[in-house]
Amino acid sequence: MIEFVNVKKSFGNYLVLEDFSLKIETGEIFGLLGLADSGKTTVVKLLMGLQSPDEGTIMIDDMEAGSGVRRLKRRLGYVPQVLGRYPKMEVFEYLQFFASCYHMEDSKIRSRIHMLMELADISSWENSPMEVLPKAVFQKLSLVRAMLHEPKILVLDEPMVSMDIRTATEIKGMLLDYAEQGKSIFMTGSSLSDFSDLCTHLAFLHQGKVIRKGSVSTIFREVSEQNPIVIQVEGRRTDILSLLKEDKKVKSISLKENEIHIRFKGNAREEAELLRRIVDAGICLHSFYREAGSMENILGKEAKDERSIISYE
Numbered sequence: 056m057i058e059f060v061n062v063k064k065s066f067g068n069y070l071v072l073e074d075f076s077l078k079i080e081t082g083e084i085f086g087l088l089g090l091a092d093s094g095k096t097t098v099v100k101l102l103m104g105l106q107s108p109d110e111g112t113i114m115i116d117d118m119e120a121g122s123g124v125r126r127l128k129r130r131l132g133y134v135p136q137v138l139g140r141y142p143k144m145e146v147f148e149y150l151q152f153f154a155s156c157y158h159m160e161d162s163k164i165r166s167r168i169h170m171l172m173e174l175a176d177i178s179s180w181e182n183s184p185m186e187v188l189p190k191a192v193f194q195k196l197s198l199v200r201a202m203l204h205e206p207k208i209l210v211l212d213e214p215m216v217s218m219d220i221r222t223a224t225e226i227k228g229m230l231l232d233y234a235e236q237g238k239s240i241f242m243t244g245s246s247l248s249d250f251s252d253l254c255t256h257l258a259f260l261h262q263g264k265v266i267r268k269g270s271v272s273t274i275f276r277e278v279s280e281q282n283p284i285v286i287q288v289e290g291r292r293t294d295i296l297s298l299l300k301e302d303k304k305v306k307s308i309s310l311k312e313n314e315i316h317i318r319f320k321g322n323a324r325e326e327a328e329l330l331r332r333i334v335d336a337g338i339c340l341h342s343f344y345r346e347a348g349s350m351e352n353i354l355g356k357e358a359k360d361e362r363s364i365i366s367y368e
């Protein structure tokens with residue numbers, strides 16, 4: 056379990072985290088999302104004990120972040136945003152070096168390295184110097200390095216940044232397998248879609264605070280309820296526009312080429328009822344769908360309640 060309680064962190068006069076609280080339960084794959092410069096790396100560094108909070112506490116199970124460094128190091132595996140390179144060191148040698156830093160038993164090191172390299176599909180690079188590694192291999196090697204000592208918690212700072220789709224899929228697979236072994240994963244990112252098929256829980260960091268958190272399914276349902284419904288009809292739009300204007304749950308109507316975009320403040324059942332009313336009115340529909348969720352929905356504009364009906368017909 057990881058818990059941030061009322062954490063405050065500033066650099067000089069610049070307040071990065073203000074009253075930041077977050078709880079991550081054991082076994083969760085937790086994604087902390089935020090825009091650039093929102094303080095994600097600061098959160099990770101505080102968790103790793105690389106920086107100290109000005110106020111508040113950060114607990115990792117029964118230990119405070121930054122305390123009992125050796126014991127905590129065994130619990131945490133860290134994939135930083137920027138990893139130091141050792142250009143002339145060979146891959147196996149590199150992993151062996153880190154395994155010994157984690158005080159792993161010599162007899163287990165070799166087999167663990169080989170097993171993880173195979174899992175990451177980078178075995179053929181075992182004897183290559185780090186300087187020749189393609190970016191994708193280096194990204195997978197970073198994860199292998201963090202998993203070496205089988206930490207209870209993996210912490211990844213923006214792991215999906217500038218990653219090709221194939222590597223991202225492989226890394227997601229490795230993380231899902233790792234979580235299945237009862238481990239926790241905490242990672243940061245700035246793209247909702249990167250995390251939607253991986254995380255069990257999400258939180259959104261905005262202006263130093265967590266503005267929303269919950270299970271992925273709940274968040275996606277909430278986000279999608281704020282997105283416009285896009286409607287296309289055959290023929291004239293007069294009938295559907297008057298039907299929509301009469302519905303108090305329709306907060307705005309706008310026309311975009313041959314589409315009608317409506318902001319509909321209702322749940323899935325109410326959305327289905329609107330669709331039935333349109334069909335019952337004999338209106339010939341081409342399409343009726345909610346636009347996909349986006350970060351902007353969560354971090355930017357919360358749906359306003361006043362109605363703004365705009366029509367051009």
Ligand SMILES: Nc1ncnc2c1ncn2[C@@H]1O[C@H](COP(=O)(O)OP(=O)(O)OP(=O)(O)O)[C@@H](O)[C@H]1O
Pocket residue numbers: 066071089090091092093094095096097098245
């Ligand atoms: N050691 C530091 N000294 C001064 N300012 C810092 C320090 N570390 C971070 N900051 C500032 O704090 C803010 C948040 O930085 P942080 O790296 O935590 O954000 P981030 O969300 O991880 O950003 P990105 O998505 O760009 O990686 C930034 O404006 C950054 O310049």
